[in-house]
Amino acid sequence: MAERYVKVYTRFNRVWHWSQMVSIMLLFFTGARLLGLHQIGPFGLAVTVHTVVALALLLLWAFATFWLFTTEGWKQFIPRIAGFAKVARFYAYGVFKGEEHPYHKTYERRHNPLQAAAYFALKMALFPAIWISGLLYLTYGVWGANDLGSAMLTLIANIHVLAAFAIASFVVVHIYLLTIGHGFREHVRPMITGYDKIDLCPEGEAYFAKQGKLKPLED
Amino acid sequence: MKLRTLRVTAFVSAVVLGAGGAFAQSTPAGEETPAAGAMSIASDLAAKAAHMSDPVVESTADHSKFDVLKGPFKSGPEVTAACLSCHTEASNQVMHSVHWKWEYQNESTGQTLGKAHELNAFCGNVASNEVRCTSCHTGYDWEDVRAPMPDDPTKVDCLVCHDTSGQYAKQDNLAGNPPLEPVAEKAKTITGKAAWAVDLIKAAQSVGPEPSRENCGNCHFYGGGGDNVKHGDLSSALFDPTPHVDVHMSKDGANMQCADCHVSDKHVFAGSRYETDVVDPHAGDMKPGQPREVASCTSCHTDAPHKGPNPILGMKLNDHTDRVACQTCHIPEFAKGGVATKTVWDWSTAGKLKDGKPYSEEEFVQSDGKHLHTYLSTKGDFEWGENVTPYYAWSNGVMTYTLPETEIDPTQTLEINSIGGGAEDPNSRIFPFKRMIGKQAYDAERKVLAYNNVYGPGNGTALWSYFDWEKSLKAGMDYAGVEYSGKFDFVSTYMYWPITHMVGPEDEALKCDSCHAKDGRLANIAGVYMPGSGIGIGGKLGLVIFLLAALGVAGHGVLRLFGKKGAHHG
Numbered sequence: 001m002a003e004r005y006v007k008v009y010t011r012f013n014r015v016w017h018w019s020q021m022v023s024i025m026l027l028f029f030t031g032a033r034l035l036g037l038h039q040i041g042p043f044g045l046a047v048t049v050h051t052v053v054a055l056a057l058l059l060l061w062a063f064a065t066f067w068l069f070t071t072e073g074w075k076q077f078i079p080r081i082a083g084f085a086k087v088a089r090f091y092a093y094g095v096f097k098g099e100e101h102p103y104h105k106t107y108e109r110r111h112n113p114l115q116a117a118a119y120f121a122l123k124m125a126l127f128p129a130i131w132i133s134g135l136l137y138l139t140y141g142v143w144g145a146n147d148l149g150s151a152m153l154t155l156i157a158n159i160h161v162l163a164a165f166a167i168a169s170f171v172v173v174h175i176y177l178l179t180i181g182h183g184f185r186e187h188v189r190p191m192i193t194g195y196d197k198i199d200l201c202p203e204g205e206a207y208f209a210k211q212g213k214l215k216p217l218e219d
Numbered sequence: 220m221k222l223r224t225l226r227v228t229a230f231v232s233a234v235v236l237g238a239g240g241a242f243a244q245s246t247p248a249g250e251e252t253p254a255a256g257a258m259s260i261a262s263d264l265a266a267k268a269a270h271m272s273d274p275v276v277e278s279t280a281d282h283s284k285f286d287v288l289k290g291p292f293k294s295g296p297e298v299t300a301a302c303l304s305c306h307t308e309a310s311n312q313v314m315h316s317v318h319w320k321w322e323y324q325n326e327s328t329g330q331t332l333g334k335a336h337e338l339n340a341f342c343g344n345v346a347s348n349e350v351r352c353t354s355c356h357t358g359y360d361w362e363d364v365r366a367p368m369p370d371d372p373t374k375v376d377c378l379v380c381h382d383t384s385g386q387y388a389k390q391d392n393l394a395g396n397p398p399l400e401p402v403a404e405k406a407k408t409i410t411g412k413a414a415w416a417v418d419l420i421k422a423a424q425s426v427g428p429e430p431s432r433e434n435c436g437n438c439h440f441y442g443g444g445g446d447n448v449k450h451g452d453l454s455s456a457l458f459d460p461t462p463h464v465d466v467h468m469s470k471d472g473a474n475m476q477c478a479d480c481h482v483s484d485k486h487v488f489a490g491s492r493y494e495t496d497v498v499d500p501h502a503g504d505m506k507p508g509q510p511r512e513v514a515s516c517t518s519c520h521t522d523a524p525h526k527g528p529n530p531i532l533g534m535k536l537n538d539h540t541d542r543v544a545c546q547t548c549h550i551p552e553f554a555k556g557g558v559a560t561k562t563v564w565d566w567s568t569a570g571k572l573k574d575g576k577p578y579s580e581e582e583f584v585q586s587d588g589k590h591l592h593t594y595l596s597t598k599g600d601f602e603w604g605e606n607v608t609p610y611y612a613w614s615n616g617v618m619t620y621t622l623p624e625t626e627i628d629p630t631q632t633l634e635i636n637s638i639g640g641g642a643e644d645p646n647s648r649i650f651p652f653k654r655m656i657g658k659q660a661y662d663a664e665r666k667v668l669a670y671n672n673v674y675g676p677g678n679g680t681a682l683w684s685y686f687d688w689e690k691s692l693k694a695g696m697d698y699a700g701v702e703y704s705g706k707f708d709f710v711s712t713y714m715y716w717p718i719t720h721m722v723g724p725e726d727e728a729l730k731c732d733s734c735h736a737k738d739g740r741l742a743n744i745a746g747v748y749m750p751g752s753g754i755g756i757g758g759k760l761g762l763v764i765f766l767l768a769a770l771g772v773a774g775h776g777v778l779r780l781f782g783k784k785g786a787h788h789g
Contacts, residue, residue, distance in 0.1 A: 035758060036737055036751040043731035043751065044532050051531045091775075096782030141538040149642045150748040157748055158757025165761025169768035176772040180779070 005195040005215035006208050008110055013073075016064050017191055023057040024171065026050075031164055054134055061127070076111060079120045084113040091180075101181050104199045107208075118170065126167050133160035283424040290420035295359045295396055296373040298423045303372055310372030312486035318357040319368060319375065321345070323493050327617050327639075332493050335364045337620050340564060340635050340657035340714035341443040344623075344670045347698035348681075350394040351674035354409050355438045359395045365699070377426070380434050384425035388437070390414050392674070410441050410455075432458060432468065435477040447558045451607060451653035452720040456556025464556035466724045480514045490514035495616035495717050497544060497640070497648050516545040542747050544614075544648035548729040549722045552606040553653060556721075557587045563602035565658040566671075567709035570686040571596055577686065597673070597683040599658075609651030609718050611741055615640030616650075618715070623701060626666050627710060633659075633668075635714040642746020649744055650717065657712035660692055664704035670695030 009017075026049060032038055033046035068074040086102045091114070094102070103112035111119060136143075136156045147153055178187040190196035195215045200208065208214045267284040269276075282288055287301045303310060313319050322333035334352070338344050345352040345364045353361040358374045368374065376395055378387045388408040390398040398406055398414035406414035436458055443449030447456075456464050466472040467480075481488045490496070490513075499515035499522075517540075524545075525536035539548075554560040572578070577596030583603040585591055593601050617639035627633050635657070640647030660669040672694035675681035680694035688707065696703035734741045735751030742752065754762070 034735070034750050035754060036735075037754075039732075039736075043735050044528070047535055047731070048529055048531050051535075095775075096778050098782065141534060144538060145541050145645070148645055149746050153748040154755065157750060158755045160757070161755065162757035162761045162764075165758070165765045168761075169765045172765070172768045172772055176776065179776070 002200055002202075002205060003197050004200050004205060004208070004217075006107060006198040006200070007194045007213040007215070008105075008107065008196040008198065009191055009194045011194070012067060014191055014194060016060065016067075019060055020057065023053050023060070024167070026053045027057070028164070028168060028171075031161075035161060051138060054131075054138075058131055058135075061131075076109065077116060077119050077123060079117040080113055082113065084117070087112045087114045095180060105196060107198055107200075107204070110196065110198075118173075122167070122170055126163050126170070129159060129163040130167060133157075133163065278428065282426050285424075288420070288423045290423070292419040292423065294399070295376055295378065295419070298419050299359075299373045299375055299377050301423065302377045302426075309377070309486070310375040313357060313375045314368070314370065314372070315485070316357075316487045317491075318486075318488070321356070321364065322367070323491070325493050325617070327494065328619050330620055330622065332618075332620055335367075336622075338623055338635065338659075338668050338670070340655045340659060340712050341449055341561075342673060343566075343659065344695065344699070346670055347672040347695050348674040351392050353394045354389050354391045355441075356395045362394050378419075378422045379438070380430040381426040381428075382422045382434065383427045383431065384418070384421045385433065386415070387417055387419075387422040388412075388414065410437055411445060429476065429478045429483075431478075432476050435481075439477075443561065447554060447560045449561070450716055450720075451560035452550065452553040452716075452718045454554070454556065454558035454560070456558045457720070460556055460721075462724050463727065464723075465721050467722060472724075480519075482514065488514075492717055493618050495614070495618075495650075495719070497614055497616035497650055498646050520545070541645075542642075542649060544650040546651050546717075546719050546722070547609075547611060547649050548733075549725075550609065550651055550718050550720075551723070551727065551729050551733070552608055553651075553718050553721050554605050554607045555723075557585065557605070559583065559585050559591060559603040559605045560607065560653065561601055561655070562604040562607065562653075563600070563656045564598070565600040565709075566660060567599060567658045568594070569597060569599035569682065570688055572686060596686060602656075607653065608740070610654035610715070611649055611651055611744060612638050612715070613641045613644075613647045613744065613746070614638045614650035614652075614717070615644055615647040616717075621668060623670070623699065624667055627661060627668065629661060629663075629666065629708065629710040632711045632713055635659075635712050638715055649741060649747070653716040653718055655712075655714040655716065657714060658709045659712050660688065660707050661710045662692075662696070662704050663706040663708040665702065667701070668710075669703070669707055670699040670701060672698065 029040075030046040030050040030053070033041060033043065034050060068077075083103060090099060090102050101112075105112075109116075133156050137153070137160055140147075140153060144153065178184050181187070205214070267281075269281070285305075287304050288298075292298050292301070299310065317323050317333060320333065321335035322331065325332055334345055342348065342352070349362050349364055353364070356368075357376050357379060358368055359376055360374060361368050376389075378397075379389060388397055388410070389395055390403075391407045391409045391411075391414075397417040397419070398408065399419070400416040402414050402416050408414050436453075436455065439450075440446060440453050440455050440457065441448070442453065447454030457468050460469045462469040462472045467475045478488075481490045483489070496513045496515040499513055499517040522540045523537040525533045527533050578594075579592050579596070580594040581590035582593040583591040583601075585603070586605055591601075591603050593603075595601075618636040619639060620636045621627060621633060638650075638652070660671060661667060662669050669692045671682060671688075671691050672678070672680050673682045673691065675694075676684050678694070679685065680687075680690040682688065682691035685691070689705075692707050693703060693705070729740070732751065733739055735749060737751075737753060739749070739752055741747075741749060
């Protein structure tokens, strides 16, 4: 077994991640303006940016979903039990003792079990919650006439805001976890260059070398 | 063949008819040709008709050409009689209008309203003060509002609405009659100007079809006894407003007249403050070119008028129209254009004298430098406001009034009229109002609002002449035929006036965060979700989750720091 830098994140993968990052940050900022958490910029501008960015992100998601299901990338996000406890124990205890991360990435499973579970929850619960409530909010003009007293709109808006805060909490933990182990820059680099350190058997090494997915050894 | 037969028939008929006419006039048959006889009747009737060589004018009738309007006229009713000689049905139409009857049957509340019946927060009541109050009536000589105006077509004042000479006016204490030669000393018109002798002939010959803003404004801009006193959004500033003051009426805007929105049918005008068209029930089923019947914004603009500033905001702004009236955003303030409106009228201080004489204080300075009265011995204390922020409330347009015999609770601020509707009603909108603050006399024992006799020089009871509340109220109540205990006090009141005029240009409309903010303009409005006005349960819960995540991460980080250090030292 040897650890080699393998091209784990394709260009689409990286574009997807970073445009999602920029969109979500813009949505947080404008969303907070609409909620009244800050007063930076006009309200109307915040509405416009929030809507445009949200629609663009939905389009990106549509592409990403299509991409995931046609490339078998979706399998990366299926949670599993094996190794879950070990990783959980590491974050709760081992990390304080300077232990090594118990999970070693493979090409087929680049997420550790805890990570996979978190992404699964994000994709299956929080993202649908935010965009379904968001679309309903956006299309109020179509159904709002039946919402006397604003009960439905209030419910939808509250779900939307709650989901947004939950996603924001995810982002906080997500960024924090980048600082664990080999350090922030080490963790961010693969999502920029596409290459990540992967355990490879000699056959695998040969296979990826042939595919041109191996980063040449520097020394 | 057929044509020729027709020509022959026509000729024969003309000869027979012409001959008949000639015989009837007993003129010798040989002197005048039959055809010329027919011509003479036509030319008599058409003697004043404009020829092709004359300039083309708007109207089909030039009233200055009518003999019947050449006068002389000794009074308003004589002019009206002349009008009726052609417009035989006009007075009948007018006499079926609120303008004439001062009575309004509110079908949705069952109340009988109108100036002749209700009490308001200004001069209170018409009864016992007639000749002063009815100076603005669309008729002549209504001297007792306890009975309807008599069915007398000549008592309708045509000129007040149709004069275009600009010199017709009503005197402020002649029950609707104009000041005529000789004009009484110190007489005033209903707009407060020194009265002049009206030239009735000039006025009669000047009449035009639809009333202009001058016609409407000379009464409606001066409601409550002075310029903009009552409505707040109807003042002399609308005679020639800038687009800022009124984008519809400005000559640099749409240059519209009152009657362009307040369309009329048989002399009955659309628009009412008793039942306001908050939503336009027929805007949707109107065919192109079909005449409108209501004075509502949406009857011209539709309920989805916003196109910008970009398609998304346009759509979002249109999403508001099912809950927010156009006026709410588009009339951010009223009493614009340099004419203040009365905002507070406290009757309870009226009657104070200095050295036995009435006095006044003029401590409000209007933006044009004019001093307005803040105390009058005749009327009490006042406050005024310019560019006033409206009061907002859910409204379905229907007002329920505190009628003269309604029992009141004087410990609470009494609503002279209460606004109908609410968030649960699809026909209600958030609507702007002028909220007039008052203090008015009531019967302290019977707990009903009191009639006051304020006007009546020489009658021994009128407040404005004798400054004695006891006498004024006794006289008012007796006149109105309402039981009076003889004990009175003053109750705090609110009266609501819908704000619908003085729409500014679109870039002066309220911005989003006028309402979408903490303590925004609609902070007192419940039953509608307003993002930005406060954080709801979802937001609070979300904030807790977010803070827990942040705290957890921070705690984890600190522990790691200590852990590593410990490991190092170890």
